[in-house]
Amino acid sequence: MPILLRCHKGIGPTVTGTALVAADNFSARYDLDRTKGIFSRPSHKLARQSYADRILVLDTAKGGVATAWMLHEMAARGIVPRALIFNRVNPILAQGAAFGGVALADRFEGDVTQLFRTGDELRVDPPAGLVEILNRDC
């Protein structure tokens, strides 16, 4: 039976995909080379890794407001995370997810960077406030 985790009601569509997890934070401006679709900030724990079509699992948002436009721009070019899972986001990530149509979930019981593992197959259901880990059993 898949593991089912509850969170606050999120934003965006229900999606499935593969998790990319790190105990680090996120800003589309600070951390990404959006042309190449990789984390470009040398000190980021996901440096040089591709985020395209992955379900990003990170701690929280960094400063900056650019992500509010950039998720939309990334989605328009088809080089965008499939979903975002955070412990707790700031308004910019929520606004960016709402504008860009990217699935977003936060406020779980427990640390998402420990609950999820890189490579996990996830079903993210923001309207229901639920995330399923499809490849692991309770």
Place this chain on the structure above:
Amino acid sequence: MRLSDEEQAMLAGEFGAVRRWGISHQIAVGEFFDAADFVQVSQAHIMADTESLGEAGVRFLEGLAASPEAERRVRVPTITDPRGLDFAVYRRLGQTDEMAALEQRAITALRAFGVLLTDTCINYQTIMAPVRGEHMAYGDTGVVIYSNSVLGARSNFEGGPSALAAGLTGRTPRYGYHLDAWRRATRRFRLTAAPRDLSEWGALGGIVGEACGSYWEVPVIEGIETVPGSDALKHFGTALASFGSVAMFHMPGITAEEPVFAGSPPPAIAIARDGIEAFLARFAAPEEKLDVVVFSAPQLSLFEMEAVGRALDGRQVHHDTTVIVATSPEIKHAADRMGLTSRIEASGAVVAQGICFYQSYAREMAEANGWTRLMTNSAKLVNIIGGYGYRPTLASLERCIDSAVAGRVL
């Protein structure tokens, strides 16, 4: 969310498709943060540089801007954050005609909404500072943290789409820093050494920001014996917001509201001189060839422009180094009138208006000019610019200028 009759009508499209988009977007965000209702705002401030917007964002703006005028005009004074380029200097900086063309399309679209193109992230120093208790929809983290903390205004970080929506609807969801409950202090820091210049005020913001690491933390900084000026608090706040995503701080006796903790105050974390020096040392690169020196992030006040001019008087920037000084259009005009621009440019430095460097295709500028080593007195900029391929060094304004003249990091 509880909606008024007018808000229901907006949502039903009775005020047109543009305002329906705006309030629908705001409801999605408001419900995510459990907002009970909306609050009226008296200004909106849109971050809409074309590097962030991209072609898709510009097309989105153009789509809304094509609506009938009565449906698309903003309802409250709505201003802009820095643009993607300055048309007067973009070729000199290695930006392209294609970037300029996209920028012009964004400007045309924003004007169609009745947006005032102030192109500044220091509107609290140059346009219209908010007053205590005034609700705003500000779209720059430095503007938000200064307004919430120093001035006692009330704003969340409002990204470009949300700030535009607020301008169109005249309101924003009431959550976060619009509410007393989220303005309570959560962390304490005690300073035992005073920052000596703006780069050290930024370093202090970086230290506190890294320790807080969340939009929902409100630090109190104690032990400040001399009242910092507006530029010091500007650099402190922008670095705190950048390193920590923090939107409000308290300095007892200095900032607008006395700190109130939800429970017992937590123990204070001490910050001493060695902490500030260790922060600066993280970015040290002595004797390295210096490609570009940037004074920006935030844009420079008139007093900072004067300080740059004074430090450059009678000196020439090294031929292998570029110096960029970015300020707001209002301050640029004042600097022109007062002879500051010509004093700065006589050294070979470039004065740009209405941009803030990191919002200006920084990666493409680096590639076009072969820039790697960047030096600045802005802690915010050193935090951001590594992801764009730069190796940044943080130092005082005077040391940045001395290094620019030498062509290497001193």
